[in-house]
Amino acid sequence: MGAFRMLRKIVICLALAGTPQLAAAQSVQDQIVSQLRNQGFSEITLQRTWLGRVRVTAIRDDLRRELVFNPQTGEILRDYWRDEDDEGPRLFNPDSSASGGSGTNDDDDDDDDDDDDDDDDDDDDDDDDDDDDDDDDDDDDDDDDDDDDDDDDD
16 A cells, blocks of 8 residues: 555656646746737737747737747747838848949959959969979989988998
């Protein structure tokens, strides 16, 4: 009888050990939803991702917000805001014909390209000359080694 009671207590403890994580995940989810409602978001949807995370999508007037959080830790992994009216200023205009430069006063790219082209041609010629000189130096080193060997014989 005593072993049965002990086993029963262990089973109950193990069963209850996993429930705080589930309760904490629910409370994080509830906190996020209540904060979004307090911020004026009305259309709030919850979805479970294939990685086990929770995606919260909320819409307010012309603003759409998407949050992704880990229900086990409560960590918010993404908080993405998008303005639905798209009339605000843009950092990049894909329709403009200008390049990515900052203006007409930026002439560094032109100078660098010209210098690089000239240097490439000169470097090729210099490399060929250097190779010939290196071969001559190697021959001189061999002669020096022979002289050293003669000194050792004395």
